[in-house]
Amino acid sequence: MELGCLAPSMLTTDAANTVIELRDIINLNFDSTGGLMKMSLKKFAVGLVIVAVLGAVGAWLTKPVLAHRSDLINAEIEVTMKEFGFDLKIVKSDGAAELKDNVLNLKVGKIVRFKIKNGGTTRHDFHLGNTADTASELYKNNPFEPYDMLELDVGSKTDLTLTIPDKAGDYEMGCFQAGHYAAGMKRPIKIVK
């Protein structure tokens, strides 16, 4: 393969390798042997993929990135699921979220992001509300509707961003995997004005 004045031994970085790839695409397009033409098409395909990726990145950059507007979030709470309970840690708050003893206080109208991780050894779920109905595996009163629930496999995590509804009162987060709620997998929440 003709590399011209670029000796491969001198090129160690990814950027340098990329230069060779692009040179190969150009050089090999002029070769007439079957084998090299095959490689040429392969390299050409790689080139097309690179162009497609760059195009996609460009399109993405021109769109509003609402998911990354973390300045709109009033509070961030790390929730770690385990057997059997929820460990809470407030990592950011402008007063929208507060831990008072065991109770998570959340302020009406504020935007709160729960960063939920299953740090346990079995599947857990995350429900919000009050008046638990363990047979139906739900809270009869869920002020966060249409948010329903989410389930996390061992080791997985997700973010859940909610606006705290204007429904002051006592609620909780709970897990309704078989036997978990009865084993104490719940944590009190108070929505305050």
Ligand SMILES: [Cu+2]
């Ligand atoms: Cu659970």
